[in-house]
Amino acid sequence: KNQVEQSPQSLIILEGKNCTLQCNYTVSPFSNLRWYKQDTGRGPVSLTIMTFSENTKSNGRYTATLDADTKQSSLHITASQLSDSASYICVVSAKTGANNLFFGTGTRLTVIP
């Protein structure tokens, strides 16, 4: 069964601190993995996309890692800002199927001053 699990479910950190969000998946055959940021009441916005051969990809203060062998990904946020408060969703694409996106339930991050 294709599944995507994220942890932690929620996280509160102080402004300026770093944090790491986790994503484990069982989607097969694997195509790519994306991390999205979703602000409350808004649609998801893509942060990074990683294919099978990529281990690390950065986008500003966001760094995503992928271990295709263990089927794990992480999103590391450096020097957090108040505007980082949002839900972060891990989405894994399968190579086949018309509906080939599998969504994690997200991690709700709250950055406090």
Add this chain to the structure above:
Amino acid sequence: GAVVSQHPSWVICKSGTSVKIECRSLDFQATTMFWYRQFPKQSLMLMATSNEGSKATYEQGVEKDKFLINHASLTLSTLTVTSAHPEDSSFYICSARMGETQYFGPGTRLLVL
């Protein structure tokens, strides 16, 4: 990057009325668009796949007669919630596929009284 818009951004209606939500790809053509529903603190749930010029493909458990989808052009898909009830209150998000990437709209908040 590609832009997907939704209209309206929020709507309040009385129980029993119908509500139409528009999803537009502003700077690209999309033969396939997707409609999602998201309840509070939950991830996106795919409702249906909208195909330009043909009938939509609905996910299991989604009533096609209640959620009417029309994809009349390569840049516009509409979702009509017919005879809306309070349990239909939710956040509706569309996305459009360009190549291997799905771009999400900002979402429409529906509140049925």
